[in-house]
Amino acid sequence: MAYIGDYEIVIGLEVHAELLTESKLFCGCSTEFGAEPNTHVCPVCLGLPGVLPVLNEKAVRYAVKAGLALNCQIADFSKFDRKNYFYPDLPKAYQISQYDLPLCRKGKMRVMVNGEVKEIGITRVHLEEEAGKSVHSAETILGSDYSKEDYNRTGIPLIEIVSEPDMRSPEEAKAYLERLKTILQYTGVSDVKMEEGSLRCDANISLRPKEATKFGTRTELKNMNSFRAVQKALEYEAGRQEEVLRQGGVIVQETRTWDESRGVTISMRGKEEANDYRYFPEPDLVPVVVERSLVEELRAELPELPNSRMERYMREFGLPEFDADLIASSKPLADFFEEAAKQCRDPKAVANWVMGDFTRLLKAEEIEADRSKLRPRHLVEMLALIDKGTISGKIAKTVFEEMFATGKDAAIVVKEKGLVQISDEGEVTRIIDRILAENPQSVTDFKAGKEKAITFLVGQVMRASKGKANPALVNEILRKKLAGL
Amino acid sequence: MMIKREDVEHVAMLARLELSEADTEKFTRQLNDILQAVDKLKKLDTANVEPTAHAAPMKNVFRPDKARLSWPQEAVLANAPDPVDGFFRVPKIMEG
Numbered sequence A: 001m002a003y004i005g006d007y008e009i010v011i012g013l014e015v016h017a018e019l020l021t022e023s024k025l026f027c028g029c030s031t032e033f034g035a036e037p038n039t040h041v042c043p044v045c046l047g048l049p050g051v052l053p054v055l056n057e058k059a060v061r062y063a064v065k066a067g068l069a070l071n072c073q074i075a076d077f078s079k080f081d082r083k084n085y086f087y088p089d090l091p092k093a094y095q096i097s098q099y100d101l102p103l104c105r106k107g108k109m110r111v112m113v114n115g116e117v118k119e120i121g122i123t124r125v126h127l128e129e130e131a132g133k134s135v136h137s138a139e140t141i142l143g144s145d146y147s148k149e150d151y152n153r154t155g156i157p158l159i160e161i162v163s164e165p166d167m168r169s170p171e172e173a174k175a176y177l178e179r180l181k182t183i184l185q186y187t188g189v190s191d192v193k194m195e196e197g198s199l200r201c202d203a204n205i206s207l208r209p210k211e212a213t214k215f216g217t218r219t220e221l222k223n224m225n226s227f228r229a230v231q232k233a234l235e236y237e238a239g240r241q242e243e244v245l246r247q248g249g250v251i252v253q254e255t256r257t258w259d260e261s262r263g264v265t266i267s268m269r270g271k272e273e274a275n276d277y278r279y280f281p282e283p284d285l286v287p288v289v290v291e292r293s294l295v296e297e298l299r300a301e302l303p304e305l306p307n308s309r310m311e312r313y314m315r316e317f318g319l320p321e322f323d324a325d326l327i328a329s330s331k332p333l334a335d336f337f338e339e340a341a342k343q344c345r346d347p348k349a350v351a352n353w354v355m356g357d358f359t360r361l362l363k364a365e366e367i368e369a370d371r372s373k374l375r376p377r378h379l380v381e382m383l384a385l386i387d388k389g390t391i392s393g394k395i396a397k398t399v400f401e402e403m404f405a406t407g408k409d410a411a412i413v414v415k416e417k418g419l420v421q422i423s424d425e426g427e428v429t430r431i432i433d434r435i436l437a438e439n440p441q442s443v444t445d446f447k448a449g450k451e452k453a454i455t456f457l458v459g460q461v462m463r464a465s466k467g468k469a470n471p472a473l474v475n476e477i478l479r480k481k482l483a484g485l
Numbered sequence B: 001m002m003i004k005r006e007d008v009e010h011v012a013m014l015a016r017l018e019l020s021e022a023d024t025e026k027f028t029r030q031l032n033d034i035l036q037a038v039d040k041l042k043k044l045d046t047a048n049v050e051p052t053a054h055a056a057p058m059k060n061v062f063r064p065d066k067a068r069l070s071w072p073q074e075a076v077l078a079n080a081p082d083p084v085d086g087f088f089r090v091p092k093i094m095e096g
Helices: A056-067 A171-186 A228-247 A292-301 A308-316 A319-326 A330-341 A347-365 A376-386 A393-406 A410-416 A425-438 A440-447 A452-465 A472-483 B005-014 B023-044
Strands: A008-020 A079-082 A092-096 A102-113 A116-129 A133-136 A146-150 A157-163 A199-209 A219-224 A255-259 A264-267 B087-091
Touching: A008 A171, A008 A228, A008 B023, A056 A102, A056 A116, A056 A157, A056 A292, A092 A199, A092 A393, A102 A319, A157 A330, A171 A199, A171 A228, A171 A308, A171 A330, A199 A228, A219 A228, A228 A255, A228 A264, A308 A319, A308 A330, A308 A347, A319 A330, A319 A347, A330 A347, A330 A376, A347 A393, A376 A393, A393 A410, A425 A440, A425 A452, A425 A472, A440 A452, A440 A472, A452 A472, B005 B023, B005 B087
Parallel strands: A219 A255
Antiparallel strands: A008 A157, A008 A199, A079 A092, A102 A116, A116 A157, A133 A146, A146 B087, A199 A219, A255 A264
């Protein structure tokens, strides 16, 4: 949906990602998540009089790396500025950010949307400090009588990644976010956990008449806690704006908050004046000059990125584009796949297990592939057992789930659970004889030319053997028997 | 550029400052004096001068990424007017 009614949708995103440093951006307080409130706080975080911030070198390196991964130009001269506003999660009453000289600008990113490649421009990537965390007394900020502030998060390094208004549908916005998350994950600069708030997204959306070249008035959406929520909020807001315009109204430039439970965006009144941030150069910090040699050093440190991995999986392992893209979209999953695929003669089989049962089990456990007890060697071993005919593909599903749950080797699971495939002709024949005796009608149907009857009989035999009978052997013997009857 | 009363009132509002009539008058005058001084500087030819980002001739002052002990929670909250459960409690943030 690039269009809604008579209008084209225009979307730009601002993504904040916490950087994976050990200490904060301007002081030595720990960035650890989940500590007791206000225990990772010092006079610098609190902005007490007389303190001086000192820049964390690793945060600068990470921000530049993220910029390089997003094909940005790295500024050789950069500085910090104060963004002034009053909000209780900001103890200094200003946020140290970057205004006119960000570390990185003019990047681009390629995303796949509905099988088509789309290029989305990155306006800038800059470094800034995180704000604290507010716990409101009621469900929503508007309904709260008071709030409680925890400044542990205050001062954690963030990068803000601002896109060009290049997206034309909520689906494109979601695809962009997913790919951006993957790139940051590959680059290793952020752990990109939306549920822990280390990745957050605000969205700007406007509508314009089809064929128009000028952008319409935009609204800014906040408070979306998942990629899905971003997409839903944008869909709702596109619909809302279309209705306003269709009825001859005008869009008010404003910030709107997403109400997940009601599925609507709500105007945040009273913020109109707040957008006058009066940026000025931060006098407590000196400029940053990124030498070309450092840029090249960091560029060399970049890992292979998702798009290049995808292409390589198609080339090296002969995977279809869909499979390659899906696997490459998570670094832990891609690492897992690669390690297993290298040891198997059938990489496509590896891909099927990775995209199918493995992904399903990971989702159910809410973990990433690198934290699974089931390691690539487990899958490799299991595929070998299928190849040798020790277990059937159907039984393999049971083995896989057991290995996932316990981390035991495939051979051990097969032995412990008695899952060895029955390939003994005598034993299979005995089961078949019983099934044929119990189902005379199906036998008659088959003889009358109903090919489907054999599918039923095979199913009965597999059931009687608890799925362990060798399906090829069952088919073969069954057909022979039926022909002889 | 001339600073008007309304500019002073606007900036005061942004800074959450309540100014008396007399203060507003005085600051309007003073701010205009400052801008006049800047206007004088503007007459200098700076075509060949790099813009100054910082008064100190320094760059790239970094600290290594090493965590150190923070302050104890009691010390952090010592100046909090209304602490509760280890948090800074603050009044209603947004009017509904």
